[in-house]
Amino acid sequence: MKKLYSLLLLTFIGILSSYGQTVDDTFVQPIAYKAAKITVTKELPGGKILLGGDIAFYGNTPVHNLIRLNADYSLDETFLFANPNNLKIKKAELQSSGNIIVLANVDNPWGSPGEQTTIFQLNSNGELITSITSLTDVSSITVQADDKILVSLGHWAVDNGNLYRYNTDLTLDDSFNNVITFDKKVSDIKVFGNSIYVSGMFSVVDGITRNSIIKLNNEGSIDSSFDVGVGANGRDFSLTIQDDGKLLVGGNFLKMVDNTATYNMARLNSDGSFDTSFSSQYYNYANSVVGIKDSFLYIDTVVNDGVSANNYLVRLKSDGSLDEEFNKIKLNEFGFDNFVLSFIDNKILYNNSEYTGNRYGLSTSDLNGNNIDSPNLKPNRAGSFETGGYFNGKLIVKGDFVKINDVETFGIGMLDETGTVDESFVFKNYLGDIRQFQIIDNSTIFVSTKDLFLKLDNQGNITKNFDYKADSQLLRIEQFKVLESGKILITDQWGLFLLNENGVQESVYTINSSPDYWITGISFEMQDDKILCHSILNSFTGIYTPKLIRFNLDTSIDTSFNIGQGPDAGISKIVVLNSGEIITAGGFSSFNGISIPNQIVKLSKDGEMDLQFNQNLSLYQIGYAQSHDYRKIEEIDSVLYITEGDSKVTAINLDGTLVNNFAMPVTIDQVTDLVASEEPVAENSETSKKSKSQSDSNTSSDTKYMYAFGKVNNPSNGISSVIVKVNLGKKSGSLGLDPVTAEKSISNVQIFPVPVQEKMSLSFSNAVVPTKVAVYSSNGKELYSSKIQSGENIDVDMSRFTPGVYFIKVFSDSGVTTKKIIKK
Structure with missing residues (x-):
């Protein structure tokens, strides 16, 4: 912060040095912090936690958007991810070796096509092994059981989509059908056994009509036994695979299979047909995660209590009905935006909650929805x-x-x-x-x-x-x-x-x-x-x-x-x-x-x-x-x-x-x-x-x-x-071309750092020959004074003074300069 403030100050004074306006350098720039944007919550071996997203600080410690926490939620400073281009973290997956595959992109708030993407491979301590920087509009990644990496690409406004597979060292896997073509965006990839499920806004795959979801064999050929018919009519949606291989589909759509009406959430059998044992009036959103634990489904959804509609984290039973025993958790007004959750040590760790839970946007509850106070969770930006x-x-x-x-x-x-x-x-x-x-x-x-x-x-x-x-x-x-x-x-x-x-x-x-x-x-x-x-x-x-x-x-x-x-x-x-x-x-x-x-x-x-x-x-x-x-x-x-x-x-x-x-x-x-x-x-x-x-x-x-x-x-x-x-000068009805006398003196005496903590340094221009420096309390009492023998920089030990406002007087042959400082 001191570097930025000094740059502002020096530039401002340089511009205004010939005018009556100057910067008041006793005003110490405050810093505003808001909750981090969390897109990754993942439990690591040993109970540690991986967090990713837009995270500039953890507490007051600067970090680089991907961090590792200890089990007590303290920052693990042995995790060394540097992120020199300050890329935002979109997704992270683990390889069996402990290496971490990270999908990161430039900040693209309007979601325009051509978004530059980097895929990092990091070791378990966050150090870079290798990366891919040649791709744009990467929508998702997933890691197969053999540690190969599937990558989906596409943008809703562009008439094509892609799917690639990379080896464990991020070289392209020539054994996979990397030239498979989609007529629209590929949004997500999920793997179950040797089967690959690909979802998106497409309707044609390799010249064959296939809508919304397609099943591929391990080498990338189309599995013709899986067909959802008309699909979601070009809509984006979430895709989650249960432990039994059934597919949960959530988002904004009214049909998914053969024009059969559904209410934005459905469960499909392994051949793409409806699972008629599942029916729910609640649904999650296209860019959010469905959590599955002990046959329960945890989703972000809208609940209307008859007075107002709000976003909540709720629990559904395996048939899609609402579990009334779960204490639904209120989320932010737009809590469905990139909602993620993880189950860590029999607790739910979830985001989008700075207004309803932990003010830093990442909160915890037990498995029944009861809040757990977690004051150490402080990711912010x-x-x-x-x-x-x-x-x-x-x-x-x-x-x-x-x-x-x-x-x-x-x-x-x-x-x-x-x-x-x-x-x-x-x-x-x-x-x-x-x-x-x-x-x-x-x-x-x-x-x-x-x-x-x-x-x-x-x-x-x-x-x-x-x-x-x-x-x-x-x-x-x-x-x-x-x-x-x-x-x-x-x-x-x-x-x-x-x-x-x-x-x-x-x-x-x-x-x-x-x-x-x-x-x-x-x-x-x-x-x-x-x-x-x-x-x-x-x-x-x-x-x-x-x-x-x-x-x-x-x-x-x-x-x-x-x-x-x-x-x-x-x-x-x-x-x-x-x-x-x-x-x-x-x-x-x-x-x-x-x-x-x-x-x-x-x-x-x-x-x-x-x-x-x-x-x-x-x-x-x-x-x-x-x-x-x-x-x-x-x-x-x-x-x-x-x-x-x-x-x-x-x-x-x-x-x-x-x-x-x-x-x-x-x-x-x-x-x-x-x-x-x-x-x-x-x-x-x-x-x-x-x-x-x-x-x-x-x-x-x-x-x-x-x-x-x-x-x-x-x-x-x-x-x-x-x-x-900005000091505009004395009240005069107009702005004078020359600084007032006090402002001339200010330009000749500089104090740093601002605010002062332990040691205060003073520097002087050639126009000032200082003879004495003194420190005064806010009520005018002299607390310290010292004679000065030369115009060189001098230091004053401020460690013995309590925090507060003090006045520094510099005596010279040309008069007295007074400056106000903050002691922290």
Whole structure:
């Protein structure tokens, strides 16, 4: 992490060295972690466990997507898999020698054809023996009893599939029919005795009609005694072989054999006919595993209890009926996605459970479905910070994470101005992905998920759960705003509603009264006690019309607001400025018939277009492209900071002119949010004394900061999500070309590492001739001082100091430089 932060810092300072903006290097980059994506769980000899998938860390230890655990779930650090290209692990199989055959691929989130694949052969300690790198779109592998390896290939969008067999050393096996042709994807291979079962989306094999599943002899010829007729009609499905040789087929299909209706799951005899002794209303999914133990079937499925449908791990009896004695285990909302499980030491080890079981996504239960607490299971990967909000010295962050640094909290957390996690605020339980939050004061935060609306205290505890579905017409929550009165404005994209402070619906705002149209895309912003509401009117003839209106709180339309013809396309952003004026941005190219540069317009309080703003905006281009994807427009000290989906942040003045002396770091490849804050300089610093003196002279010197949330591509340590704290300089109404005095000093004195643990090192530029260094507590007490005889780097032993915030003063002939540090 220190390398990435240092790179960000040095690049940022290099870019901004001639401007008034600098990076606040006392803000220590926090790290977000989320559950690992597990695709392999396999018991090894001696009770050890092989895990594979997308696993960047185990606890806080960096790993490489394939790891081995000891029986107590501690990391076995003698397993040496290196994975230099950071490939994601798709499947792993064992050879009788103890060698491991691993299927790995590049990260291909959209599943496009041509996916590069590597098949590794590792020894039992994870060291590379050999590999195959010439294949694409490999769907599965399996190891035969003689240790030869079968490999299936294909992609649903490509009109061919393949099946190859390799010898134990990964050379191609010439005794197998490697030229067998399939007209569509081959999804999976299973072996039973000398028979090979191949499943996929194909309907023709070597010129012969064969649908969905085919049985091959050991050398690769077609076994004509096996035929499922029409098969699954081109659908993908799972294939599992029972110990008695019967085939379990699960997935999304209504027919499997000779047009005989079935309900997405069937069991076939060895000749491909239906096993009529099996019938089930439950079924698993095409990319998930069926576990078989003691004649019971363990599957992921959807269970509808009459109130809602959720994903569960359930147990079926051998005839397909639900075993009611098993305590069904709730999985994530999309727990069927690459679901895997294993039976290890009479326990079930299963994935896709970070929201319902162990927060790191891998949980355990006994064979009857009773949870077993397993706190040592901690496979994880880098999470992300998406948006933030600032109040009273604290930064609230929202994102995709289960942990920030070492503090476990679901999706929302709190940082102080140094980036340290405030451990007093923890959101303990997952209740749905957090979509929005609103900070009311230093003791109250409201949050929304798709299905919940919650009021939290300053420790993250739920003080009230508003049952909005029971008390309103709302179907879900898209946007909300808690007003000063305590009442709540809220939309589900089809309607705008006012709830009272208890969440009970009071009013509906009539955006459209015509039966020929319906409303979508509702968003709103408050303008004092008025509501600016944007929506799209959709007609049954395919015509849609953007609409921007202003409501009074009593639901009446404010007719004094008039934008005229309005935009020719939708509005994606509405920002009400401190002056009450309005910024609108979106996909439009004209507004009131006037051509709009950069797809952004400024309106008066009552909707009149600011033509001078429009004219000034036409003199330059915002961002990199002509078509804009505006994510955040933030007003800070009479400057608008505009961010798009890429890394570009543009600063413009309120009259539409460009702020030429502003630049954001190129190391942030995608900016997701900008959050303003205003923090006074530390009271015990020389800069603070100067600021106080200026304040007495009615001249503001508060420092303006902005937090930039974003992502970096290809980080060296796998941590792509970053938060950078930008010092915009003193509050002045414009950005100066020259750094303020304190910022010049900062550039001449560097402290590392950040944060400090045992030893603090200081380095100085040629512009500084230091004479003394001193360490002060946060309340201004001097704890350490030492004279300096030269301008060489010096070290200060910080091991005796307790963790916390300290101030370092460097005295020189040119003055005193004060820097704040974190001691861990």
